[in-house]
Amino acid sequence: MSSIISGRVTIKFGDDINTDYIIPAYLLQEAWDKKFFADYAFERYSPTFVKTCRSNPDKDNVVLAGKNFGCGSSREQAVYAIQYNDVRAVVAESFPDIFFRNSINNGFCVVRVVSTSEFDLGDKLEIDLSNLVVRKADGTCEAKIMMNEEERDLLFSGGRLGQIKERLRKRLSATI
Amino acid sequence: MLDLGGQTIVEKIVSRAVGKKVNAGELVGVLPIDKLYFNEVIGPPAIANFKDDFDPIFGEVSEKKKRMIPRKVFDPTRVCFIPDHTVPSCSVMVAKGINLMKSFANDQGIRMYKEGDGIEHTVVTEEGFVRPGEICVATDSHTDTVGAIGALGFGIGTTEAEYALAMGEIYDFFVPESYKFEINGDFKQGSCAKDLILHILGTLKEGGCSKHVAEYSGDTIRKMGMDGRFTICNMSVEMSARTAIVNPDQITFDFMEDIVRRHGELGAELEQSMRKVNLTRSDGNAEYSAMMRIEAGTIDPQVALPHSPANVKPASEMNDEVNVVFIGSCTNARHTDLLEAARILKGRRVSKNVNLIVIPASRLVYNWAMSEGILKIFADAGANIESSNCGPCFGKHMGVLSPGDRCVSTSNRNYRGRMGSPDAFIYLASPATAAATAIEGKIVDPRRYYN
Numbered sequence A: 001m002s003s004i005i006s007g008r009v010t011i012k013f014g015d016d017i018n019t020d021y022i023i024p025a026y027l028l029q030e031a032w033d034k035k036f037f038a039d040y041a042f043e044r045y046s047p048t049f050v051k052t053c054r055s056n057p058d059k060d061n062v063v064l065a066g067k068n069f070g071c072g073s074s075r076e077q078a079v080y081a082i083q084y085n086d087v088r089a090v091v092a093e094s095f096p097d098i099f100f101r102n103s104i105n106n107g108f109c110v111v112r113v114v115s116t117s118e119f120d121l122g123d124k125l126e127i128d129l130s131n132l133v134v135r136k137a138d139g140t141c142e143a144k145i146m147m148n149e150e151e152r153d154l155l156f157s158g159g160r161l162g163q164i165k166e167r168l169r170k171r172l173s174a175t176i
Numbered sequence B: 001m002l003d004l005g006g007q008t009i010v011e012k013i014v015s016r017a018v019g020k021k022v023n024a025g026e027l028v029g030v031l032p033i034d035k036l037y038f039n040e041v042i043g044p045p046a047i048a049n050f051k052d053d054f055d056p057i058f059g060e061v062s063e064k065k066k067r068m069i070p071r072k073v074f075d076p077t078r079v080c081f082i083p084d085h086t087v088p089s090c091s092v093m094v095a096k097g098i099n100l101m102k103s104f105a106n107d108q109g110i111r112m113y114k115e116g117d118g119i120e121h122t123v124v125t126e127e128g129f130v131r132p133g134e135i136c137v138a139t140d141s142h143t144d145t146v147g148a149i150g151a152l153g154f155g156i157g158t159t160e161a162e163y164a165l166a167m168g169e170i171y172d173f174f175v176p177e178s179y180k181f182e183i184n185g186d187f188k189q190g191s192c193a194k195d196l197i198l199h200i201l202g203t204l205k206e207g208g209c210s211k212h213v214a215e216y217s218g219d220t221i222r223k224m225g226m227d228g229r230f231t232i233c234n235m236s237v238e239m240s241a242r243t244a245i246v247n248p249d250q251i252t253f254d255f256m257e258d259i260v261r262r263h264g265e266l267g268a269e270l271e272q273s274m275r276k277v278n279l280t281r282s283d284g285n286a287e288y289s290a291m292m293r294i295e296a297g298t299i300d301p302q303v304a305l306p307h308s309p310a311n312v313k314p315a316s317e318m319n320d321e322v323n324v325v326f327i328g329s330c331t332n333a334r335h336t337d338l339l340e341a342a343r344i345l346k347g348r349r350v351s352k353n354v355n356l357i358v359i360p361a362s363r364l365v366y367n368w369a370m371s372e373g374i375l376k377i378f379a380d381a382g383a384n385i386e387s388s389n390c391g392p393c394f395g396k397h398m399g400v401l402s403p404g405d406r407c408v409s410t411s412n413r414n415y416r417g418r419m420g421s422p423d424a425f426i427y428l429a430s431p432a433t434a435a436a437t438a439i440e441g442k443i444v445d446p447r448r449y450y451n
């Protein structure tokens, strides 16, 4: 993943968007393929989500949200549902732990800033992971990203899988 | 010897696991886990990914060592599989997923529970799979339920579960701060643990406990039975708590001893793990980053209105009509829950406008309720009684809601669309309030049925 992710805010949500809204439970068991869930993202909460994302010719959607984005269940399908709709990042004021970890584990860029009120639909944003800031591409405003180094490194490396494989390889090699 | 002074139970459990004293806010690179369990929602994709991602590594190392290293999970005795969300299977894909779990479990020597054995969070505690003082992760956000026995439980997603299955670890774990809830005094007649947690949710709202572990203490909790503790811990995730916990005490020991009695063969091992329990309690001088005091005697029966568990009002202020009542779920379908509902329904009939669905949380609870005549009370009242599983709480079978339906549920989430149509209305309440509502066809304060 490059250190600057740029995209346009095409979706805006308020506070407390829960995972049931992102992907309803009845679908969770119906596929093991991550891409399946994209077609149903926000089906019952914001039925225009999929169309809006897919009609963006640049495929560089950024979702803007308030506090507590992704609360509720631990279903990782919520991450896939958003990720596979050409969404490059979610910028929100906070994320519950499970959703945040699920996203980072999949190399999906979720960033927390103190306030998203300076940003709006249509804004072109640059999410600069090296300097940990989100800025408008026209340079008019900036917000600091709250993220620790471990999380950032994981995002850069596209998730944790590589690291786990190495640990498993070591453990197995150590067995007699 | 570890220096274990001035710590919360959470800090102590994590310190024990990593072999050195750690405090809230510290980053633990690798956190070993004691137990891991899967349901049939996340189990199948996690198993499929486990095979795809790790088979090549087992193959590669086998080749290097010039002998077969069999594909194995980190420790099959510390993993179990529980098909519980939509069983008996409600679709072809669900059935396929359960079969994948069965064959993998068989292959690896993992314990696989049967359809109908119960909802995972209930099964793992009443079967003694998770014990006080342990760290346990599972593919479901209501893993916080195990906090009721003094275990540290975290819900995780597919990827983390797949890694945990291979390694028995989770990574980059921040030791969470704790939010202490001190609850004192006796409940009013007709109020219970569910009303308490709804009251707390109504006060703190959906994000109110985020990044924190909710630790429940005070004499109300000390006197409360295990069932109430399970309810309170279960719903803590609704205010975004990392997890929830209650310090183990005599009631916890009695609960564990009962398990030992039921499972002779588990006995010796369980007793040993219980000896650890005394050590794992918060110190009097532990630090909390937030604290709330509550008088149990001030809490009236509560109801969470659509579409948020934090949208709470006293039941006495409502009289909304409903046409579905669900008494079940990992929140409120254990012994005392069913007993409370049955006391109200005994000798009465469910309103002709209401479909009452009753689902005991586990086979153990189901069989107990049958032998005690409790299921007969529900049946005589006109209820539909289903075998143990999540039922309509998951919104996929056994009572999916249509547009316009109004449902009172004893479960934990009433998000729009949670139980079916996004145009249905879900209210959350205690088993007593749900039972009284089923009789009257509208939401009522259950206290009129106590005298």
Ligand code: SF4
Pocket: B085, B119, B120, B140, B142, B329, B330, B331, B389, B390, B393, B394, B411, B412
């Ligand atoms: S009963 Fe409901 S909340 Fe509990 S595990 Fe099942 S689906 Fe989840």
